[in-house]
Amino acid sequence: MEAVVFVFSLLDCCVLIFLSVYFIITLSDLECDYINARSCCSKLNKWVIPELVGHTIVTVLMLISLHWFIFLLNLPVATWNIYRNTQSRAAEVTHERSHDQAWFPPALFLHVSL
Secondary structure, three states: OHHHHHHHHHHHHHHHHHHHHHHHHHHHHHHOOOOOHHHHHHHHHHHHHHHHHHHHHHHHHHHHOOOHHHHHHHHHHHHHHHHHHHHHOOOOOHHHHHHHHHHHHHHHHHHHHO
């Protein structure tokens, strides 16, 4: 059972790292004015929920399999993802989201490091 949990976690983390790199590349394109804010948001918004689900599944699996240390490492990031997504649903305007991108890269690097 542990091997299955860790193999799934490894695959899920690979997907999450790929998504993080995709987010960084898309946001850098927005910063360099290669794409506009509406296009950037339409590209990134469709990957926010799968990122949230993937990270939450790994966190819950670590809790169920009683790997407390890994669970405690993942819990703050999963909580932040849930908080960020529940708060940003109230303001779906693309311009508000593009102005909110300044905090995103540090949070993304924290997510990649865990």
